[in-house]
Amino acid sequence: MLFHEIYSVYYQTLAKLLTAAAKRKLTRAEMEEIVRREAFSESVQAIVPPLLERRWPLFKENGASNLQTLPYLPISLLERRWLKALALDPRLALFGDDLLFSDDVEPLFKPEDVRYFDRYTDGDDYTDPGYIRRFRVILAALKKNLPLLISMTTPRGVVRDLVVRPDYLEYSPKDDKFRLLAQGERQAWLINLGRVTSCELYPGDDFQVLEQTVPRQEEVELELTDERRALERVLYQFSDLAKRVERLDDTHYRLLLKYDAADRTEILIRVLAFGPVLRVTKPYAFIELVKERLAAQRQYEL
């Protein structure tokens, strides 16, 4: 059963309390501090009194743990079956070799049980030994906060060499690609790992980020007309973005979306996909993008 108390925040918090109490007796204040850190905002009132009143006799009256050993929450059969399913995923190799313990349980699912039907077909090749090696180098550099020397080929076929400090990896289930967000000396880079041809830790000690940059955000405001179940379709489609929705009347809604400026074209075509039920109202620059597409389309008699 997936929804069960053995996976609850409360059980995890109790294990942490008991682990702390194995080293020293806990005062009420110490219990409350641990609960505040590990559980929900109102959990202190729900966890500490039952422990002190011994409704949950996990502690002795003097604040010492009532257990003989350190608490241990075993890996359940459900969790083992899920891990066994991961063993069949080629992306597992990106993280290392022999990462999962050998287990004779049945996997929860196999690759043929799930189909990502609208995923792009030019995703990264996770079986390519070169890709795997470069991914592991990048991950190691991230963990050690070390700069990388990267050679990549741009979409136009130009070879570029970069020295960057990696910030984080980003994965898109839609593209089935990994990208690396990294800082060069004076600009940020979003590097498609599929375009990287070589990647090593930078051997020098002279690299320095002189100017930290972050992706610029933009906003677009839209008016939605709820025809053909558009409200549900639009709001689901854009639920991967930060958004706010206001109702204007029974059938019209105002939708505000935030996105990275680099994704403007992608957002444009996602808006166009809904046709006339979605109209851009702000900013002017985005409206002009839509008009350019419509003007270009006008020259063709469909």
Added chain:
Amino acid sequence: MAYSELVKNFRYSRWLMREFFVYGFKSRGEYALHGLSARTYDNERRRLENWLGPYLEFYQQRDGRRYFLNVDSRALFHNPLYVGWKAKSFTDLAVSLHFFLLDLLHAAPRLLTLVEICALLDNYLEGQPASLLYDPGTVRLKLKEMISQGLVALDADRDFYLYGQAQRLPVPDATLLDYFSEVAPCGVIGSYLLDRALPHREYIRFKHHYILAAMESEVLHDLLAALQEEREVKLELTSFVKPPPVNSSPPPRDLAAVVPLRIYISVRTGRQYLLAYAERQKAIRTFRLDKIDRVLAGGRCADFAALRELLAAQEPHIWGVNTRGAAGDSLEEVELTLYYGEQEAHIERRLERERGCGTVERVDARHLRFQASVYDSSEMLPWLRTFIGRITELKMSNKELERRFKEDLAALAALYGENGGGA
């Protein structure tokens, strides 16, 4: 019932979480019209505030506050909605027995009988009233549950049962769990494992990340389990426009008897679907997972392999998830011709990677043609619109849809004051 952070049944919280996340413009009064009492609404909202903290925001309107979940999934390392799955309520007895049994089985140098376990349990209750001592029947049931969960080992080969601790297994690499808990099916299980990992820095974020699918984790799990065992199931369907009924065990409202064959997941909307053989229609049908309230497992299906083959034979003509369209089981033809400029080689790459079950050919140096034969060409309309600006020709065997596409294009042009629009 008094308010509690924890819930016995996740349905209400899950329903309101979805409402706040997807919509977020309804007032308390509107939820009352849906049948959600003011008290229930207030309790559920307070619970979500506890669970989700800063993600739950509101704005003020004349007739009250509008709560919404504001989550930029690209800025996250972990899905905040998993928290609801970690809020199951429990009894005093359950929590005490859980920790005591694991502890005494680990401390014991050998396997133990039920009688020995009960005697050892009494030691934990030293100084407590005798009425609190655990009776053997209760302990046996708890052990049975823990065995089914894989938490306790059982040696049943003798005249009496012997119990011991389950094999201690290491929590896998945390970065691996960080990734797969967000991208693998039933990723919440990875989140459960992460809760036991050591504190660590995260290195992977996600784009095009649809986190609401977490709400369907239990349904997805039950369907995947049925798939592995090649079982028939009954699906209890729901509209989810209205909140779930107050009674936690309502009589079945709408049951569909099916054989699950494959899960389809959209990476562009986050929606999850079941493609299954439906007994009533004697055909493969599609069910949205967010419209399934419960999955009731049935017996093994002797024809599973043949039904999977039936689906496999249909899949080359499924554009999205539908196995039938306006023309029933007949196929519909779509032909799209596009123009691309000299500096627009990316258009050809785009068409190739997005063509799905269709084909792409170069008509000449500046034109590409996409063709497909599908059951339901209406599923293609949104994707076709993304090429507005370069569509030189569109032909659809479903003339109603072709007409609709062209009318929508004209309506879109009129919205922006562009005349003509190519219609």
